[in-house]
Structure formats: structure tokens, C-alpha cells
Amino acid sequence: MFDSLSDRLGGVFDRLRGRGALTEADVRQAMREVRVALLEADVALPVARQFVDEVTEEAIGQNVLRSVTPGQQVVKIVNDALVRMLGGDDPEGVELNLNVAPPAIVMMVGLQGSGKTTTTAKIAKRLSTSSMTGRSAKKVLMASLDVNRPAAQEQLATLGTQVEVATLPIIAGQQPVEIARRAVQAAKLQGFDVLMLDTAGRLHVDQALMDEMKAVADVAQPQEILLVVDSLTGQDAVNVAQNFSEQVPLTGVVLTRMDGDARGGAALSMRAVTGKPIKFAGVGEKLDQLEAFHASRVAGRILG
Ligand code: GDP
Numbered sequence: 001m002f003d004s005l006s007d008r009l010g011g012v013f014d015r016l017r018g019r020g021a022l023t024e025a026d027v028r029q030a031m032r033e034v035r036v037a038l039l040e041a042d043v044a045l046p047v048a049r050q051f052v053d054e055v056t057e058e059a060i061g062q063n064v065l066r067s068v069t070p071g072q073q074v075v076k077i078v079n080d081a082l083v084r085m086l087g088g089d090d091p092e093g094v095e096l097n098l099n100v101a102p103p104a105i106v107m108m109v110g111l112q113g114s115g116k117t118t119t120t121a122k123i124a125k126r127l128s129t130s131s132m133t134g135r136s137a138k139k140v141l142m143a144s145l146d147v148n149r150p151a152a153q154e155q156l157a158t159l160g161t162q163v164e165v166a167t168l169p170i171i172a173g174q175q176p177v178e179i180a181r182r183a184v185q186a187a188k189l190q191g192f193d194v195l196m197l198d199t200a201g202r203l204h205v206d207q208a209l210m211d212e213m214k215a216v217a218d219v220a221q222p223q224e225i226l227l228v229v230d231s232l233t234g235q236d237a238v239n240v241a242q243n244f245s246e247q248v249p250l251t252g253v254v255l256t257r258m259d260g261d262a263r264g265g266a267a268l269s270m271r272a273v274t275g276k277p278i279k280f281a282g283v284g285e286k287l288d289q290l291e292a293f294h295a296s297r298v299a300g301r302i303l304g
Helices: 003-018 024-040 044-063 070-085 116-128 153-163 178-187 207-220 231-247 263-275 295-303
Strands: 104-108 142-145 193-199 224-230 252-256 278-282 291-293
Touching: 003 024, 003 044, 024 044, 044 070, 044 142, 044 178, 044 263, 070 295, 104 231, 116 142, 116 178, 116 224, 116 252, 116 278, 116 291, 142 153, 142 178, 153 263, 153 291, 178 193, 178 207, 193 207, 193 263, 207 231, 207 252, 224 231, 224 263, 231 263, 252 263, 252 291, 263 278
Parallel strands: 104 193, 104 224, 142 193, 224 252, 252 278
Antiparallel strands: 278 291
16 A cells, blocks of 8 residues: 555655755655656545645745755655645544444445445444443444345344344345334344444445435434445545545545555545545454554655
8 A cells, every 4th residue: 555656755755855955946846746646646636736736835935945954844744734635633533423322323335345344344343342442342233234235234244243243133125224223223222332334335326325325314313424435446436435425424434455555546535525534444354454544644654
């Protein structure tokens, strides 16, 4: 992840730092190279453009160029802008909003194959294991509303057994809204703290999917609606996120396959495109391979 972006930026900044004095032209040239590096990493064009404009303005507008270590200063400006681009470090923003009379409801949405079901189980495990959050362990119920994909409900039940989290008993033939209603009822009656609803995916964003999401959200009134996107799909991930965020009131994003060799554009564009924070990153197939997303750590990894 981010390897080639990191190499490219490293090269640009080594050259900047290598010079004693910097002119405005040097900064502009470096920023042109940064822009190309971002675009090659699949960052959405308007996002890359705004990033470069902001950094350029800051770098040439202040006393940066007259300072003793101008290269250093420019790198710091880039770092800070990257942290902002990744959503900033909001310690409250990362954890889920479960501050409601139980059950808090977390709805998972996304395309088929994005890692939605796995991520549902990963988050359930995290919430029910106090050592993973530093908070008290929650009693979690998971329910799959995916009636399209054969065995989707069974898949969640199997994952539930693996992470020792309860799943809603399956009743064949029930439709998503009915299952959602039954799940909310069960969570209330049985004293669960959190209910996680794993909705159906599709191969592409389509109206039927969006209508189903809205109908489920109407019934369940979730506190969190998390969009799961595959970071390996680059620009596509950004388009999917844009589509979903226009139609469903998302509260956050989970990026999966951050362990792969994605170029990073999805991670870097997501906040600007959806206006919502990236809350978690999936970093492997195993059910404990989920990390809270910290913008400054990720920026640090990119800038090496
Ligand atoms: P869904 O169709 O969106 O529910 O996708 P699944 O949860 O079934 O995941 C599809 C595949 O992606 C499975 O083989 C998962 O193990 C895998 N997967 C999910 N998240 C990650 C991740 O963060 N890293 C890696 N390497 N694989 C993942």
C-alpha cells in the first residue's frame, strides 16, 4: 500500500531538502511533481488539485522560503495537508457512536465482494472484546439481510461462531426489511448493546440496492451507517463511495484490503468525496485484522 506514491514523494522531498535556499519556482515545480504522483496513485483529480493548491499557497505565502530549512518546512506543510486530506486525527471520530439507549444499531453497506460481511464480523469482535477498544465489552448481535446471495446468511452465522458473537436465527423466505424489524426486536428484548446489520451487496450500484438500503435504514434507524469499500479498486472505490454518500446518510467508511498493494488513491480521496471519516482499515483476512484509522499514522507511512 502506498509504496510507489511514497517513493515518488520521497524523491521530490529529498531534492527539496537537498537545497539550501528555495525559490517560489522550486516549490511550484515540486508541487507539479506531487500532483502527478497523487494522480498516478489514483487520487481523484479535484482532490489532488485542491491539495496541491493549498500546499503551494501555504508554502510560498509565508516566511517558509526565507527560513533556515525551507525544504523541511515544505515537507511539514505537505504532511499536515495529508493528515487533513485523510480526515484529520479526531480521536472521537474513529470510534463508533454507540451513545444511545441500547441497542445501538450499526448498518453495513457496500458492493458485493468489498469485504462487508467479513468486516461486520471484525467490528463485532472488536466491540465485544474490551481489550481491543479499551472500552467495556459490548453484547453484540449480528444479522444478515442479504437474501440475494446464496448462503450469505449462513456465512455470517459461521463468522459469528468464530468470533463468538450471536447472530439472528435465520428464517428462510424473509425479506430484508422484515429481517431488520425482527433483528431490532430481538436485540431489544434480549438486551443486546449493539446490533450490526449486514445488508446485501450488488455487483454494481443500482437503484434497487439503494431503495433497499433506504427501506432498511427507515425501519432500523441506525446510529452508524458504514460504507465498506475495497481499497484495491482505486478510482472505482471513489465513484462507489460518491454514489452511496449521495443516497444513503453514511456516517463513516471502512477501507478493506489495505494489506494489499493498492496505490492509495481510494484512501486519499475518500474523505473529500464523501465528507465522512474513514473509521477502520481492513488489513487482512483474519478476523482480528482490523485497525482504527489514524490519519497521522497513515500520512507518516506515506512520507516515510
Ligand atoms: P462481501 O461480499 O462484501 O460480504 O465480502 P466478504 O466479506 O465475503 O469478503 C470477500 C473476500 O475478501 C473474503 O475472502 C475476505 O476474507 C476478503 N477480505 C475482506 N476484508 C479483507 C482485508 O482487509 N484484507 C484482505 N486481504 N482480504 C479481505
